[in-house]
Amino acid sequence: MVNLLRFRDRAAGDRAGVSGVEAYARYAAAVAPLLERVGGRLLSATVCEENVIGPDESEWDLVALVEYPSRAAFLEMVTSPEYGEIAGHRADALDDSRLILAHHAPQPG
16 A cells, blocks of 8 residues: 655644644554554655655645555455544644555566
8 A cells, every 4th residue: 555645733633732734643553553453564655855856835744655465454454443533643643644455566577
């Protein structure tokens, strides 16, 4: 999964007292054991600095690549009661996001 994330300056909802970045960090810490439980793993989390091609204003703050062993594993995680308890951290942290299903491209040769 490719996660494109833009954080709120200040988190919304129940997390209104912290920054969007801090609310997302709480989500990331809480989701890590759930991710591990279904056999998933964080491959990369990269802070975006500026657009080289595209609009002048940066669209995304962070790009995270997360690997799951299967669609079923992803669905198991996001439909679990434990995930439901922490999903609000993510929602309150983000001004905008995209979640893109992707797979490894075949290597030439």
